[in-house]
Amino acid sequence: MKKLNGFEKLKTSVFISGKGSNFYNLIKFSLKKNSPIRIKLLISNNSNAEGLKYAKKFHIKKKIYNYKNRLSTEKKIISELEKNKIKLICLAGYMKVLSKNFIKSFKGNILNIHPSLLPKYKGLNTHERAIKNKDKISGCTVHFVNSKIDSGKIIMQKKVRIFKKDTPKSLAKRILKQEHNLYPKAIRKLFSNL
Ligand code: GRF
Secondary structure (H helix, E strand, O other): OOOOOOOOOEEEEEEEOOOOHHHHHHHHHHOOOOOOEEEEEEEEOOOOOOOHHHHHHOOOEEEEOOOOOHHHHHHHHHHHHHHOOOOEEEEOOOOOOOOHHHHHHOOOOEEEEEOOOOOOOOOOOHHHHHHHOOOOEEEEEEEEOOOOOOOOOEEEEEEEEOOOOOOHHHHHHHHHHHHHHHHHHHHHHHOOOO
């Protein structure tokens, strides 16, 4: 990863598809004086995503793509990222799989947050699966994105206890709270020279 000097913040793009609570949390983090990132661009595949409102509120440029064709959509996204000199992508509930070429073209500087202790429970419905398997612990993971879903190198994880009375909803809520701590921490870990 690129080393930063004291004055340069990493131009970052966040990709979302839904509520955007992690996006909001990353915006707040980026606004801290000593934060290593500056969020310049929001990308979404969903024009109804609730989280789009945060782009408006914080005057962050947003671009929405309909993904009729992945190849041509990704080309458009890449050109937008280049135009804005984006150096880091943070996926935060982005429901589209990025192609190998896209990931390669971005030289691995793509992070994701996932609501389980990877490598356990890649993909969707992580909380349902953890509860069904009677796991006692779940959690969340920030990892690099590679061409296999939820399989890139792990940067940081946080464990969360599962209680007997937990439902997928109650567990999701507790884990999401930890996600909001973990994502900024992981970013700081990567760019700790600031
Ligand atoms: C989070 O649980 C995240 O781990 C997963 O999708 C969810 C997004 O939530 N990848 P939000 O849109 O940030 O509120």
